[in-house]
Every structure is written in C-alpha cells, then in structure tokens.
Amino acid sequence: MRQYFGRKLLIYALTFFAAVTINWMIPRFMPGDPIQGLVARAQVADPASVDAMNAHYRNLFGLDVPVWEQYMNFWGALLRGDLGLSIWAFPTPVSDLIVRAIPYTLALLIPAILLSWWAGNRFGAFAARRKWLDNTILPVGYILTATPYMWLALLLAWSLAIVAGIFPVSHAYSFSLTPSWSPEFLGSLLAHWVLPFASLFLVMFGGWAIGMRNLIIYELEADYSNYLLALGARGKLVRDYAFRNAVLPQITGLALQLGTIVAGALVTEIVFSYPGIGYLILQAINSQDFFLLQGVFLFIVLGVLIANFIIDAVYTLVDPRTRVRLQGAGA
Amino acid sequence: MSQADQISLPAESGGAAPGQPAAPAPVAARRGGDTLYFALRNKKLVGGLIVVLALLVLGVVGPLVHTNSPTEYLGTPGQSPGGEWLMGTTMFGQDVLAQFLHGLRSTFLVGALGGGLAAIVGMAVGFVAGYRGGLVDEVLNMLTNILLVIPTLAVLIIIAAYLKVRGVMVEALFIGFTSWPWAARAVRSQTLTLASRDFVDLARLSGVPTWKIITRDIAPNMSSYLFMTFILLFGGAVLAAATLDFIGLGPTDGMSLGLMLNNAVRWSALQLGLWWWFVPPGLGITAVVGALYVMNVGLDEVFNPRLREM
Amino acid sequence: MALRVSDLTVHYRTLRGAVKALDGVTFEVGDGEILGLAGESGSGKSTLGKSLIRMDGRMRHVGGTVELDGKELPIGDDGAMNRFRYKEVSLIPQYAMSALNPTRKIGKMVADLLDSHGVRYKSVEEELGRRLDLVELPAEVLGKYPIELSGGMKQRMVMVISTLLDPSLLIADEVTSALDVSTQKAVATTLAGFRNRGFVKSMIFITHDISLTHQIADTIMVMYAGKLAEKAPADTVVRAPRHPYTKALINSLPEVGVQYAERKLAGIPGSPPSLLNPPAGCRFRDRCPLAFDKCGEQPPAVEVAPGHLVACCKA
Numbered sequence: 001m002r003q004y005f006g007r008k009l010l011i012y013a014l015t016f017f018a019a020v021t022i023n024w025m026i027p028r029f030m031p032g033d034p035i036q037g038l039v040a041r042a043q044v045a046d047p048a049s050v051d052a053m054n055a056h057y058r059n060l061f062g063l064d065v066p067v068w069e070q071y072m073n074f075w076g077a078l079l080r081g082d083l084g085l086s087i088w089a090f091p092t093p094v095s096d097l098i099v100r101a102i103p104y105t106l107a108l109l110i111p112a113i114l115l116s117w118w119a120g121n122r123f124g125a126f127a128a129r130r131k132w133l134d135n136t137i138l139p140v141g142y143i144l145t146a147t148p149y150m151w152l153a154l155l156l157a158w159s160l161a162i163v164a165g166i167f168p169v170s171h172a173y174s175f176s177l178t179p180s181w182s183p184e185f186l187g188s189l190l191a192h193w194v195l196p197f198a199s200l201f202l203v204m205f206g207g208w209a210i211g212m213r214n215l216i217i218y219e220l221e222a223d224y225s226n227y228l229l230a231l232g233a234r235g236k237l238v239r240d241y242a243f244r245n246a247v248l249p250q251i252t253g254l255a256l257q258l259g260t261i262v263a264g265a266l267v268t269e270i271v272f273s274y275p276g277i278g279y280l281i282l283q284a285i286n287s288q289d290f291f292l293l294q295g296v297f298l299f300i301v302l303g304v305l306i307a308n309f310i311i312d313a314v315y316t317l318v319d320p321r322t323r324v325r326l327q328g329a330g331a
Numbered sequence: 332m333s334q335a336d337q338i339s340l341p342a343e344s345g346g347a348a349p350g351q352p353a354a355p356a357p358v359a360a361r362r363g364g365d366t367l368y369f370a371l372r373n374k375k376l377v378g379g380l381i382v383v384l385a386l387l388v389l390g391v392v393g394p395l396v397h398t399n400s401p402t403e404y405l406g407t408p409g410q411s412p413g414g415e416w417l418m419g420t421t422m423f424g425q426d427v428l429a430q431f432l433h434g435l436r437s438t439f440l441v442g443a444l445g446g447g448l449a450a451i452v453g454m455a456v457g458f459v460a461g462y463r464g465g466l467v468d469e470v471l472n473m474l475t476n477i478l479l480v481i482p483t484l485a486v487l488i489i490i491a492a493y494l495k496v497r498g499v500m501v502e503a504l505f506i507g508f509t510s511w512p513w514a515a516r517a518v519r520s521q522t523l524t525l526a527s528r529d530f531v532d533l534a535r536l537s538g539v540p541t542w543k544i545i546t547r548d549i550a551p552n553m554s555s556y557l558f559m560t561f562i563l564l565f566g567g568a569v570l571a572a573a574t575l576d577f578i579g580l581g582p583t584d585g586m587s588l589g590l591m592l593n594n595a596v597r598w599s600a601l602q603l604g605l606w607w608w609f610v611p612p613g614l615g616i617t618a619v620v621g622a623l624y625v626m627n628v629g630l631d632e633v634f635n636p637r638l639r640e641m
Numbered sequence: 642m643a644l645r646v647s648d649l650t651v652h653y654r655t656l657r658g659a660v661k662a663l664d665g666v667t668f669e670v671g672d673g674e675i676l677g678l679a680g681e682s683g684s685g686k687s688t689l690g691k692s693l694i695r696m697d698g699r700m701r702h703v704g705g706t707v708e709l710d711g712k713e714l715p716i717g718d719d720g721a722m723n724r725f726r727y728k729e730v731s732l733i734p735q736y737a738m739s740a741l742n743p744t745r746k747i748g749k750m751v752a753d754l755l756d757s758h759g760v761r762y763k764s765v766e767e768e769l770g771r772r773l774d775l776v777e778l779p780a781e782v783l784g785k786y787p788i789e790l791s792g793g794m795k796q797r798m799v800m801v802i803s804t805l806l807d808p809s810l811l812i813a814d815e816v817t818s819a820l821d822v823s824t825q826k827a828v829a830t831t832l833a834g835f836r837n838r839g840f841v842k843s844m845i846f847i848t849h850d851i852s853l854t855h856q857i858a859d860t861i862m863v864m865y866a867g868k869l870a871e872k873a874p875a876d877t878v879v880r881a882p883r884h885p886y887t888k889a890l891i892n893s894l895p896e897v898g899v900q901y902a903e904r905k906l907a908g909i910p911g912s913p914p915s916l917l918n919p920p921a922g923c924r925f926r927d928r929c930p931l932a933f934d935k936c937g938e939q940p941p942a943v944e945v946a947p948g949h950l951v952a953c954c955k956a
Contacts, residue, residue: 015477022486026493139625146566146621148573150592151613158601158609169601214628227740230695231803232726233757241742248744256513259482263574270578271596285492285579293492300485308480320744320786368656 001316001326008312012305019301023294024074049090083298084291088283094295097280102299104172105276107193109265112200113254120208121250125243127209128216138213144206149264153199153271160195167195170273196272200265211253215246248319255311258304369633376629382622386615390435399429401586412607419607422598427591431611434588437499438569438619441587444500445568448507449514450561456511457518458545462526472519475512483509484574491580499582502575506568514560521553555634562627566620573616588612643843644670644693644810649705651692660916662688664867665705667942668950670810670843670860675836677858677875678847679890683913685867690814690847692716694730710809727758731808731841733832735815737799741787748783751802758806765805772801772840776831793824800831804840811841815848825853833857851890855879860948863887866913866924869942873949883951886925923953931955 065073077083083094124141127133144152161169168174173188219225219242228238266278273279277296284292316322370376399405404424412419418427460471487505491497525531526549534544550557575581576589577596595601595609651663663685670676680686691697693707693716702717709729715721734740742750751769752762770780776797787795796816804811813832817825835841848854854861855875862872863886871884882888911928914920922937923929929936935954942952 011473011476012480014473015480018477019481019486023489026489142624142628143617143621146570146619146624147617148570148577148589148592148613150574150577150596151609151617154592154596154601154609154613158604158606162601162604210624214631223734223736223739224742227732227734227736227799228742228754230726230732230734231754232723232728233754237753237757241745245742245744256479259484260570262482263484263571267574267577281488281578285488290492293489297485297489300482304482305480320746321788324786324788372656 004316004322004326005312008309012309016301016305019298020075020078021071023298024071027290052091078298083295086284086292087289088287088292094292097292098277098295098299101276101280104274105265105269105278108196108200108268108274108276109262112197112204112265113261116201116204117208117250117254120205121212121243121247123205124209124212125216125239125246128213129220134213138210141206141209141213144202145210147203147206148267149199149203150267150271152203153196153268156195156199157271168192172275192272192274196268196274199271200261200268203264204261207257208250208253211250212246215249216242219243219246248315251311251315251318255308258307262300262304366633370630373629373633375625376633379622379624379626379629382618383626386435386619386622387439389432390439393432394429394436397429397432399426401425401430401433409603409605418611419605421594421608422600422603422605427607427611430586430591431588431615433586434591434612435615435619437582437585437587438572438616440499441503441506441572442565442569442619444503445506445510445572446561446565448504449511449564449568450557452508453511453514453560453564454518454550454557456515458522458549460515461519461522462541462545462549464526468519471515475515475519478509479512479516484571487571487575488578488580491575495583497580497583499585499587502572502582503568506571506575510564510567510571514564517560518553518557521556522549525549525552555630559627559630559634562623562630566623569616569620588615643672643674643710644845645708646689646693647706647708649689649692649707650703651688651696652701652703653688654699654701655917658917659701659703661919662700662867662916663692664916664919666864666867666869667705668862668869668872670845672842673836674860675833675844675846675858677851677854677861678845678864679849679851679854679861680864680870681849681913683866683916684864686847686849686864687814688867689864690732690812690845693810693845694726694732694812695719695722727754727803727808728806729808730810730812731803731806733800733803733811733813733816735818737796737816738792738819740799741795743787746784746786747790747798751783751805754802755805760806769801769805772805775834776801792820796820796824796828797831800828800835804835807840809842811835811844813844813846816846817848817850817853825850826856829853829857851879863890866919867916868924869950869952870925871949871951871953872942873946873951877946877949883945883949884925884953885929885931885955889928925953 081095083098085091086094086097089097124138127138157169161167168188168191170192172192173179173185174192177185177188179185216239220238222242222245225238225242228241265276266281268274269276269278270282277300280292280296283289284296316326402425405426406416406420406424408420408422408424410416410420410424412427416426416428418431420427421430456471456475460468460475486509490505491502494501522545531544531548534548539547572581572587573589573592576587577593579593579597581587581590581593589612591612592609595605595612600606600608646669647667649663649666650661652659653662666685666689668676678686678689688700692700692702693714696702696716696719707714707716709725714725714730741747745753748762755762755765769783773780773782778794778797778801782790782794782798790798800816811832816832817828820828829846832844832846836844846854846858851861855878858875860872861875861878863870863878863882863884865886871878871882871887873882878887879891882891914924914927920926921939923932923940926932926936933955938954940952940954942950945951
C-alpha cells in the first residue's frame with residue numbers, strides 16, 4: 001500500500017517539478033531580453049512603476065548569475081510563495097490575486113463535477129439497454145459532450161439572461177451590494193452562480209452519461225452477468241452489479257478528465273465574467289501579464305495534482321481488486 | 332467528454348465466444364465483407380459520417396465558392412441574417428458566412444493535424460512500451476503518466492501566450508504533442524495482450540525485427556481500435572483548439588470557429604443580441620465533434636458483434 | 642424420465658437469415674444419468690445446452706418441447722424460465738474463471754443470488770460449508786474476492802454455487818476446456834461425485850473431448866450439424882459406434898484417453914455444411930465415405946439396439 005502511494009506521489013512530484021521547469025524555461029526560450037520584453041509589453045506608463053518592475057524582475061530572474069543559480073532562485077522564490085507582482089493589477093502580488101479568485105472557481109467546479117458525475121452515471125446506467133431511452137435521450141448526451149463549454153455558456157447567457165432576463169448575465173454578485181453574510185447578498189451570489197454552474201454541469205453530464213452507458217453495456221455482456229442471468233438472478237441484481245463495476249473506470253475517467261474540466265470552467269468564467277481563475281487568465285492574456293499567467297498555471301497544476309491524489313485514494317478504497325493486490329504486496 | 336473510457340477494449344472475446352452461431356469454415360473468409368455489411372447498416376455510423384462529410388465539403392469547397400474575405404469589413408455592421416448577408420455581419424461588418432466557412436476549414440485542419448500527430452506519437456509510445464517491456468516500458472510509462480496528470484490546456488495556454496505569431500499549423504502541432512498520453516496508455520494495454528499471443532511469439536522466435544512485428548502483426552490486429560482512438564483524438568484536438576482560440580490565443584493570421592466566439596464575446600455580441608455571430612461557430616464545432624463521437628459508437632458496434640442490438 | 646426433449650428446434654437470428662443451429666433434436670435423460678454431449682464446434686451441442694437454461698438474445702425457440710420431471714420448461718420465455726433456473730436447471734459455465742463478480746465478496750454474491758430466488762442465506766449456510774469442505778475449499782473463501790482465489794479454486798467454487806440448491810438437471814458446458822489434463826480429470830470426478838451424492842439428479846456434460854466424456858458419462862450423444870447422429874451407452878459409442886461420423890470421430894483418436902481431441906476432429910476431411918441453408922438429406926453426406934443415393938433423404942434416428950439410437954441409413 002505504502003509502495004503504491006509512494007509511486008503515485010513520485011509521479012506527482014515529478015509532474016510538479018516538470019511544470020515548474022516549463023514555467024521557468026519558457027520565458028528564457030523567447031528571443032530578446034525577457035525583462036525588456038515583459039516591461040515593454042506591460043504598457044505601464046508610469047516611470048516609477050517601470051523602474052520598480054525592472055528591479056523586481058532583475059532580482060527574480062537574476063540574469064547576472066549562472067543558469068543553475070537562476071533556476072534555484074526561481075524555486076526559492078516559489079517556495080516562499082513569491083510568484084511576482086501582477087502587471088494587470090500592479091502592484092498586487094500574483095499570489096494574492098489567485099487566492100482571491102480560487103473560491104469562485106472551486107464554488108463552480110466542485111458542485112458541478114460531483115453532481116454531474118453522480119447524475120450522469122445514474123442516468124447512463126438507467127438508459128443502457130432500454131431501447132427507447134437509449135435511442136431518444138442519449139443522442140442528447142452526445143450533443144452535450146461535444147459542445148464546447150463556452151458555447152453552451154453563451155447560449156444559456158443569451159437565452160436565460162439576456163432574452164428571458166431570469167438570471168444575471170455576468171459577475172459573481174450584484175455590484176450594488178457589498179459582500180456580507182446578509183440573505184440579500186447570498187441570494188445575489190446564488191443567482192449569479194446558477195448559469196455558469198448549469199452550463200458546466202450540462203456538458204459534463206453528457207460525457208458521464210455516455211461513458212456509463214457504454215461501460216455498462218460491456219459489463220452486462222460480461223461473464224459474471226451471464227452467469228447470474230443463467231442462474232435466474234433478478235434483473236435488478238444483475239444491473240446493480242454491472243453498475244458497481246462500471247463506476248470504477250468512471251472514477252479513473254474523472255482523473256483523466258480533470259484537465260479538460262478545469263479548462264471548461266475557465267472559459268465558462270470568461271463568458272460570465274465570473275471572477276475566478278479563468279477570468280484572471282483572460283485579464284493576464286489581454287494585458288500581457290506573464291507573471292500572473294505563470295502563477296495561475298502553477299496553481300492549476302497543483303490543484304489538478306491534489307485532485308488526482310484524492311481520486312487515487314478513493315479508487316483504492318472502492319475497488320477491492322487494487323486493495324487486495326496492494327495488501328498482498330505490502331504483506 | 333470522458334474520451335478514454337468511451338472506447339472500451341474491443342472484443343477481448345476470451346476464446347471462441349460461447350453462443351457464436353454455428354460457424355462453418357467459410358465465415359473467416361467472409362469477415363471483411365461482414366464488417367462492411369454491418370457498417371453500411373449501422374445508423375449511427377452512417378449518420379455521423381454523413382454529417383462529418385457534409386461539413387468537410389462545406390469547409391473545403393465553401394471558401395472557394397463564397398469568396399468574401401472573412402476578416403475585411405465589407406458591409407453594414409450588425410446586419411441580421413438574410414438578404415445580401417446570408418448569415419449576417421459582425422459588428423464591424425465582416426461576413427459571418429465567410430468566417431464560418433473558413434473557420435470550419437481550420438477546424439478540420441486542426442483536428443486532422445493535431446489528432447493525427449497525437450495518434451502517431453501515442454501509438455509509437457504505446458506500441459514500443461507495450462511490446463518491449465522492461466526498462467523502456469518503465470520510462471515511457473512514467474513519461475505518459477506525468478503528461479497524463481499535467482493539465483495540458485494550461486501548458487498550451489502558457490506556450491501560446493508567449494508566441495507572438497500563431498498559425499493554425501503551430502496550434503495543431505502543440506495540441507498534437509500534448510494530447511497523446513491517454514492514447515499511448517490505451518494502445519499499450521492492447522499491445523500487451525497481443526504481444527503474448529502465439530502468432531507474435533512465432534514471429535519473434537523466427538527473428539522478425541521488432542518494428543516489423545509491430546507493423547505487420549500487432550497494429551493490423553488492433554486497427555479498428557486504433558481508428559477509433561484517432562477519431563477521439565480528432566474530436567479532442569478540435570475542442571482544445573476551440574478553447575485556446577476562445578481565450579484569445581488562437582491564430583493571429585487566420586479565422587477559426589473558436590476565434591469567432593472570442594470576437595463575439597469580446598465585442599459584446601451577447602449584450603447587443605447579435606446571436607448570428609456566436610451561434611453558428613459553436614454549432615459547427617458541436618456538429619463536427621458530436622458526429623464524430625456518434626460515428627465512433629457506430630464503429631464500436633460494427634467491430635464488436637456483442638454490442639449489436641438485433 | 643428426468644428430462645425429455647422432443648423435436649427441439651432453435652435458430653439464431655443473423656442479418657443473413659436464420660442459422661438452424663438445432664434442428665429437431667429428440668432425446669431423454671434419465672434420473673441419475675450423466676449424458677455426455679459431444680460434437681465439433683458448430684454441431685449444436687452448446688446451443689442445446691443454452692436452450693435448456695437461458696437462450697441469448699439472438700436465439701429463437703422455433704419448435705419442440707422440453708419437459709423436466711413432467712413439467713414443461715418455457716424455454717422460449719426468458720421471464721417465465723426464471724422460476725426454473727438454479728432450482729430446477731442449473732449451469733456450470735465454460736467461463737468459470739470469470740463467472741464470479743470481481744468486486745463482490747463471494748459469500749455476498751451467493752447471498753444476493755439466493756435472495757433472488759427467495760432463499761435465505763442462513764438456511765443453506767451449513768450445507769454450503771459442508772460442500773466447500775467436500776471440494777476442499779476453506780470456509781474463508783466466502784469472505785474473499787474472486788481475485789484472491791486460484792483458478793482451480795474458482796472452478797470448484799462455481800461448481801458448488803451452481804449445485805447449491807440441488808437442481809434436477811445440471812448443464813456442464815465445456816467446463817474442462819480451459820484446464821490442464823490432471824485438473825480436467827479431477828473436475829470430471831467431482832461432478833460425478835455430485836451426482837452420486839444426489840446434489841444433482843441428472844447431468845448433461847457438454848464437451849468436444851470424447852475420451853473425457855467416456856470417463857464419467859453413462860450415455861454419450863454425438864451431434865452433427867444441429868442434429869443427433871448417435872446416442873448410446875458410453876462404452877458402446879466408444880467401442881462399437883454405428884454412425885460413420887462417430888466412427889470417424891473415434892478412429893481419429895489414437896486411443897481412448899489421449900488429448901487433443903479437437904484437433905483430431907478437425908482431421909476428418911471436409912467441413913460441416915452451412916446451417917444457414919442446410920442441404921436436404923443427411924448432413925454428413927458430403928464427408929461420408931459410405932454416402933449413396935438414399936442419403937438424399939433425412940435419415941430418422943432408429944433404435945438399433947436397446948438405448949442405441951443412430952441416424953444413418955447404413956447403420
């Protein structure tokens with residue numbers, strides 16, 4: 001067991017290491033003086049700010065020391081939580097911006113992932129091998145899973161917010177309110193949350209439903225299902241068993257999809273101007289704020305790695321086969 | 332899209348599937364014909380194929396017939412569809428139809444290039460890792476696992492952001508080089524099961540070189556699986572490109588469906604009610620990718636008799 | 642008579658038309674009898690086995706009846722058959738290694754299965770323990786997952802589960818084809834033991850391995866291309882077969898007890914006819930050294946000696 005998780009952790013550590021290295025390398029591969037380039041692109045007019053930025057970058061990049069030392073310095077700054085200063089929101093530290101944005105992104109992502117996974121699996125299992133449902137409703141699943149996240153977001157925003165006026169179009173809460181725990185403010189938060197959540201939920205739901213439908217069809221054809229049927233087990237029992245076994249690859253599927261899902265959340269936030277990580281990325285790109293962009297990148301990698309680790313742990317808890325194998329290896 | 336698990340392993344039918352109807356000898360000879368026979372009768376496959384081909388023709392031929400520039404300001408801004416402008420104009424007076432046709436073209440280009448590249452890399456890594464085993468497998472597997480957990484889109488965003496000039500080709504190249512890991516993993520596990528079969532052993536014992544065994548004995552035996560993998564990679568590349576374009580990291584010198592969406596949002600098409608600006612591009616992407624996915628299910632049913640409903 | 646099959650005809654639906662996998666088969670299995678069912682792949686032996694317990698989605702019951710202990714089995718009606726499955730007719734499948742749900746503890750799976758038939762696990766727990774003991778499995782296996790058992794253990798576990806409710810008829814479908822020689826023999830002996838102890842009243846032992854069948858079966862029935870070719874006491878089939886096909890089959894074995902029967906069967910020149918449009922008359926005609934004009938008509942199964950049926954004009 002320890003060996004298994006040790007190996008997993010090693011992979012995650014290597015992944016993080018690779019991500020940080022990519023992050024460090026990319027600006028250095030770009031032609032020209034990276035600092036001049038960065039400051040010039042920053043389009044900050046105030047000379048004092050330019051000087052401050054120059055000094056900061058020089059310090060951070062440390063171009064006058066050997067390459068390996070630059071690399072170590074980069075790690076040093078990173079471990080101190082120093083991701084540099086944002087250009088877009090100068091002089092706010094990048095880490096502050098990220099910490100402020102993260103709750104919004106998580107508030108969208110976590111409920112959308114969990115609910116769509118649960119509902120999609122249930123629905124897919126229900127539709128499988130029921131001809132009428134399979135043929136009429138599952139095509140909808142295919143359309144949903146093929147839909148780009150931002151497009152569904154646009155359609156929802158246009159139809160339910162602009163045309164019908166049921167929900168607000170953008171931001172996380174009404175600007176006329178100041179953040180507090182008042183019911184009025186919470187209500188505004190909720191109203192602004194519904195559409196981005198719904199659009200994330202729907203696209204993911206389609207994917208899970210189809211994945212489960214296809215998996216369960218294989219499971220229902222599996223030998224253990226045929227054996228149960230030959231011995232006259234109730235249809236419900238056979239389906240329950242097939243469902244349990246089909247859920248396992250869906251857990252792995254969740255881990256594999258995390259990157260795509262996060263990207264989906266980012267573009268959804270952009271459509272709704274929802275002040276999460278995705279909104280930060282858009283601002284960073286528009287104002288050529290590379291420190292912000294790189295900081296966000298590291299945060300996303302870190303978040304995905306943590307989520308992967310949680311999924312791994314859950315999987316070993318749920319699948320007796322891995323559990324048995326791991327215990328056998330540990331003993 | 333839970334791509335990886337949408338394709339389950341094709342027919343690892345352990346032994347002669349029990350309940351196979353009386354199988355007289357000539358059946359083996361008819362197998363190729365059988366596949367085609369079922370393929371032509373599979374509604375999902377045929378329907379998906381028709382949609383994909385129709386859109387492909389639209390993307391390839393469309394810009395040749397409808398020769399308006401997708402980027403020039405040609406007409407009155409914000410025209411609704413109909414009359415002179417079949418699909419209306421943007422708020423700068425660009426021809427939405429021309430944008431859509433050019434966008435479709437680059438969508439197929441990105442899908443074919445990015446998906447094709449990812450398929451080649453994924454297969455190469457999967458074959459070698461699965462067939463050679465040992466240290467090679469260990470190293471390739473580690474690499475695959477690392478790339479599998481890195482959120483590739485985030486990497487793409489970083490890379491693309493630093494590139495001053497971006498083309499559809501470069502975009503496809505980057506997508507191809509980052510989206511292969513799951514395919515490699517799937518191909519590897521398939522190769523593992525095939526590598527232990529008698530006919531592969533026989534080839535190995537008679538001194539056939541590795542690459543020949545892979546191309547002659549292993550790959551053809553999982554060709555259906557490889558084809559389905561390519562289709563999923565194609566769809567994935569299209570969606571990844573659309574996401575990049577939408578964030579504002581799309582081609583700087585061309586038109587794409589994702590870029591149309593990006594422009595529409597940036598210039599408040601939503602608030603201005605210019606729905607004809609953002610509905611067609613998304614619809615185009617959804618149609619291409621959705622039709623590919625449906626095709627894939629159809630293919631799965633054709634290749635795996637157990638899934639056919641009769 | 643425990644089992645009485647009359648004129649049973651079962652087809653497979655395919656897009657090209659009906660494959661007549663089982664064409665008017667009539668036979669009986671007595672109480673306490675083990676019937677060995679032999680034939681090449683495609684002879685209809687597996688189709689027959691499945692028809693008696695559960696047809697798959699492509700099979701159609703076209704005609705004929707199956708009677709078990711005087712009651713007719715509704716073999717074409719999947720729902721109605723459920724009442725008979727497990728309690729009256731049970732199956733040890735070919736795929737015993739993968740017949741157990743990988744993610745359920747074995748004991749829990751048994752309990753769930755029993756529950757489907759309204760049988761309380763508690764009420765059979767003791768007997769289950771005794772039978773596990775009989776096949777030399779520790780009672781702890783019930784608390785384990787299939788992955789924790791060896792192949793042989795899984796095989797024995799499935800044998801115990803399938804016979805737990807003392808079915809009247811047990812169908813053992815190619816149970817030995819995946820096993821090595823010594824295990825094959827052990828499995829066959831165990832099955833015979835189940836019959837001797839009354840766990841099952843009668844048994845149909847389907848195999849392509851005539852020599853193995855000979856060791857445990859009382860009667861052997863040879864099928865060819867969806868029809869009965871010959872049925873006789875086991876010794877008679879092996880030592881004095883009358884049907885040319887059975888003869889070829891037996892002759893192709895260097896001596897009784899030698900393995901690789903399947904390969905030898907394929908050694909008979911020619912191949913079975915297509916069952917999509919089977920030719921009129923005797924289906925072995927094209928491969929038969931004795932074929933003559935009269936073989937253009939379908940030969941009826943004639944009782945040439947007590948308990949010895951042969952479907953051949955020359956016999």
